[in-house]
Amino acid sequence: MARATPLPAAGDTLVRLLGVSKTYAQPDGYDIRVLEDITLDFHPGEFVALLGPSGSGKSTLLRIVTGLQEPSYGTVLYRGRPVTGPNLKAAMVFQSFALYPWLTVAQNVELGLAAKGVPAAVRRERTSRLVELIGLDGYEDAFPKELSGGMRQRVGFARALAVEPELLCMDEPFSALDFLTAENLRSELLDLWLDQKIPTQSILMVTHGIEEAVFMADRIVILSKNPARVVADLSVPLPHPRNRKAPEFTQLVDQVYKVVTGWDETPEARQEEARAEAAGERPRLKPLPSGHLSMLTGLLELVADRGGRDDLYRLGSELLLEVDDLLPVTDTAELFHLAEVQEGDLILTDLGRQFCEAENPERHAIIHAELMHIPIFRLILRVLDSKANRSMVKEFFNDILEEHFSVNDAEAQLRTAIYWGRYADLFHYDPDTETLYLPEPDPEDEASSAPG
Amino acid sequence: MNTSGTTALGYSWADLIVGGALLAALAGLLTLITHHAAFAPESGSVSLAWSNLPLDALFSWLRMLAAYVLSLGFAVVYAYQAAFNSRAERYLIPILDVLQSIPILSFLPAVLLLFIALFPGSSLGPNLASVVLIFTSQVWNMVFGLYNGFITIPQDLRETARSLGLTRWQRFRTLELPYAMHGLVWNSMMSWAGGWFFLMAAEMFSLGNKSYQLQGLGTFLQTAANQGNWLAEWLGLATLVAVIVLMDQLVFRPVLAWSEKFKMETVGGEPARSAVLRVVRRSALLAAFSDRVWAPISEWSDRRFRPRARRRPRPAIASGLGLLRTLLVGASVVAAVAVFRDAVHLLSTAWPAWRMVLLATGATLARVAISLAISVGWTVPVGVAVGLNRRLAQKLTPLIQIAASVPATALFPSVVALLLHLEGGLNVSAIVLMVLGTQWYILFNVIAGASAIPEDLKEASRLFHLDGWQKWRTLILPAIYPYLITGLITASGGAWNASIVAEYVSFQGHVHHVFGVGCLISQSALDGHFGLLLLSTASLAATVVLVNRLVWRRLYREAADRYSLQ
Secondary structure, three states, rough: OOOOOOOOHHHOOOOEEEEEEEEEEOOOOOOOEEEEEEEEOOOOOOEEEEEEEOOHHHHHHHHOOOOHHHHOOOEEEEEOOOOOOOOOOOOEEOOOOOOOOOOHHHHHHHHHHHOOOOOOHHHHHHHHHHHOOOOOOOOOOOHHHHHHHHHHHHHHHHHHHHHOOOOEEEEEEOOOOOOHHHHHHHHHHHHHHHHHOOOOEEEEEEEHHHHHHHOOOOEEEEEEOOOEOOEEEEEEOOOOOOOEEEEEEEEHHHHHHHHHHOOHHHHHHHHHHHHHHOOOOOOOOOOOOOHHHHHHHHHHHHHHHHOEEEEEEHHHHHHOOHHHHHHHHHHHHHHHHOOEEEEOOOOOEEHHHHHHOOHHHHHHHHHHHOOOOOOOHHHHHHHHHHHHEEEEHHHHHHHHHHHHOOHHHHHHHHHHHHHHHOOOOOOOOEOOOEEEEEOOOOOOHHHOOOOO | OOHHHHOOOOOOOHHHHHHHHEEEEEEEEHHHHHOOOOOOOOOOOOOHHHHHHHHHHHHHHHHHHHHHHHHHOOOOOOHHHHOHHHHHHHHHHHHHHHHHOOOOHHHHHHHHHHHHHHOOOOOOOHHHHHHHHHHHHHHOOOOOOOOHHHHHHHHHHHHHHOOOOOOHHHHHHHHEEEHHHHHHHHHHHHHHHHHHHHHHHHHHHEOOEEEEEEOOHHHHHHHHHHOOOHHHHHHHHHHHHHHHHHHHHHHHHHEEEEEEEOOOOOOOOOOOOOHHHHHHHHHHHHHHHHHHHHHHHHHHHHOOOOOOOOOOOOHHOOOOOHHHHHHHHHHHHHHHHHHHHHHHHHHHOOOOHHHHHHHHHHHHHHHHHHHHHHHHHHHHHHHHHHHHHHHHHHHHHHHHHHHOOHHHHHHHHHHHHHOOOOOHHHHHHHHHHHHHHHHHHHHHHHHHHHHHHHHHHHHHHHHHOOOOOHHHHHHHHHHHHHHHHHHHHHHHHHHHHHHHHHEEEOOOOEEEEEEOHHHHHHHHHHOOOHHHHHHHHHHHHHHHHHHHHHHHHHHHHHHHHOOOOO
């Protein structure tokens, strides 16, 4: 089903991305690339979902499409014209709603019209029509603080639609809402879109929910991580209204799951790795997944109870976890050789079974042994071991990690490393002095390892 | 609502350059003016008649208002530039750091001479000088408050404005100013308090052998103290407190309650309420005003500030901004030359003068430290007791607020009268003034911290039978620590400023002074020893900036990282 989109004639494209890349400059000169050579076309009449793991740069891509950010390389064309600065034909809906709390609902909705210089009377007329369409009538004079999350996002939609955008961009618009509210809002938006009650020509939605993407979109573009590349571009041929229980639906979701869970094994990524190795470059540290160890234990035990193999999509929906929350945990399981992901299934390894049957001390020992193979931990231990006082300030490791990751990521990586290291009793950490240190091995050794 | 502590900036060489440039500019102005000024001091006899009090209060209030309006305009322009022009930010924030640590009296000679030179023989000169002096005691924390507001606007709100295509003016009107509004209101209240504190210094001053007295409450109070007329003194004080309480009830409470709507979320705590605001909001007059006047003005301003179709680029000098930039560059060159000249001049100052200034700074530093220690000593137990007991807090808060609103400088003459005859009396009274002026910042913060301790933590400590010292050590002190630091930062700034009036007192016709940098500044400002004034101001400013950077900012960051309950 995956197809590489051929580039159609420019006449029927709304947005064209040509080799768009984005790098963030770091103070130390190691730039972090978040988007890598993305070439995509969006057409009028399309509802496209951009799907990718968190931190994959999909929100950045959306901001580049709307002109809120500039690409480092490459071009964005809107109806054949290069985009420079915010594109006023595009409107944005935010995950956090981004309403102005000091303006009433009506004033919030009018904001874009006021910016265009629309006279007050026309503004009021259009706003009241829209407020009714979005189901906000009666709330015109309310302040956002007084509204529930769902109502707030309705205001967000109304504000975006008020300027009658050709392109509606949505950045995870439903993820801050509870399940029922989100579902309700999804179908209402689909109704507006499918019945053409709004003059919007194309919708672009960033999401990490696979089901959401399959439920709403006509086309799903799947992005990888570190940096984001397009790994798949699928069309969703299901007619609306879509039934989540229908076999075609679940089949498609499963298919997307397979692509998504295999996204770090793209041919490009493997090629790059092989190239770097061949060129004898200093190996880059691989990022640690941010999986919580208690969640890891719980998940493994659950799979063990089910015979050591289970479908990830089913596990996710049972545990009410989006793939975004689940993947760091399965990545952690794979890193520790406790389980493997194959064809969208999570399969326990022998070590994984042993881990599940073990008591706490033995579990710690297993993790301890696994950590000894991971470069970051080997590095930390080597440093601590070579110091006479067997301790080292956190900044030192932070500086090392910042050569491999962005400043924020480096901090997160070190946090995970410290968390795991403490769990496995690999080293200790004193938050007061912000020092990592090794516990005193034996009393008689003390003389030789006295602080120097 | 602290000021300097929240702006996270590292050390920077810009501090040095900027500090030098400012001092040089001050010096340049001084020399320029002293060389051609011939002015007639305006001094009249001050009447202590009670019937004058309302008019005195009105004059003082008008001066405060004028200074506040000036501060507001300055703060908006300055903070906007600092927040949204990253090239300007690098210089503007260090400049601000230095400026806010320069005490009001150091500006006195330059400001006074300038305005008297501009309006010779007119009472306008000293009046404008007074307004500008009050301005220098009001403006800095407003700039910091606005700047902090501007730079913390969330990314998504800014993106909304850009993607909807709001013009720069609309962005300012609908996003930037509203976002910073709550902080601005708080800082305005603090600025007014700061203005009252220095009212006496700003209304009655002398330069060389000429003295100026402007009709107002500050002059009234000081004259009454000088003549030892205690009845008049207390009447003046009562009038001052009445004005302050009225301002609080009729202006600040309603405005604060109104500004609640600009907060992002109402997180805990009672929202401020005001009966006055409710009445105003319900009045038909206001509704008519907002429909007929405010809305059309907003519409008009949107049209007015709409960027027109691209104009041909004009030479830099022709556009307002370009002109300003050229002027700034010119001024920096002049300042740089002056820095060099003054550096030579200062270095040639005899070593004894240097030694004296440094010793004096040390003496004042010791007084500041002692006064902070005393303030902490009594405010922490009291503040915790009040903060943990809701009913007590409700009863005491209005009383504390009134007590806090009395400018310590107004009480000072009475304190001096009491302590003057004791051994080391002025030393003690200087510290007492510092305590009086600064303890409230700490008290309010401690109360806020203690009342913010979550109920579950209190229950847990009750469950474990933590009593006495253990409870203080494990629960109360860690919980109030960030608040305590915030209060201390503000208090320390206030104590340094107070040293100017605390160490040099003219009272019942005699001048009493105690060795310290504040005394040196007052003395040299009044005697016209500009070299010494410059030297001691530089020493004071450098010490304040250093203490801020080395002590307070570190403690603040540690408090925010470790002890914050979020």
